[in-house]
Amino acid sequence: MTDSFKANRTKSALIQAAHDRMLAARRKAAVYDGDLDRARPAYYVGPGWHAILDDLVRDFAEFYSLGFLAAHEKWGELRVAYLYSGDRQADVDAIVQRAADMCLASCWYCGQPGQIKKERWWRVRCEEHWSAE
Structure with missing residues (x-):
């Protein structure tokens, strides 16, 4: 794996985690x-x-x-x-x-x-x- 591929995968995982936290907060507030x-x-x-x-x-x-x-x-x-x-x-x-x-x-x-x-x-x-x- 190249460094840029690892960086993109890490960035995607961070974005997905932030999205999941946002959805969980909305579900809790609804x-x-x-x-x-x-x-x-x-x-x-x-x-x-x-x-x-x-x-x-x-x-x-x-x-x-x-x-x-x-x-x-x-x-x-x-x-x-x-x-x-x-x-x-x-x-x-x-x-x-x-x-x-x-x-x-x-x-x-x-x-x-x-x-x-x-x-x-x-x-x-x-x-x-x-x-x-």
Whole structure:
């Protein structure tokens, strides 16, 4: 074996070990059982969307090996991070899309009916919270 081959093999082993540690940490952090007390600290959205995310986490708990990691807002829309390696990806996608659609019609602050608009950034707000900004 050449020195470069040994170095590449060592580097690959180190990368694989780091990847395995990262996956283990994500599996440990993921909420698989619908425990809202563990899931809510990973809601990086306004309080108006929390009820929608609570329903999403409960729906995720009905699937084997589907773990909720986090949720945040980007471009006015909901983004959800999760772990899943099963064969029902279309069902999981439908749950996430339903929650995202509900968030597009709910105020980020209070949960009342709202709409997405762009002023400086894309946001979903009710009339009261649009006028307050």
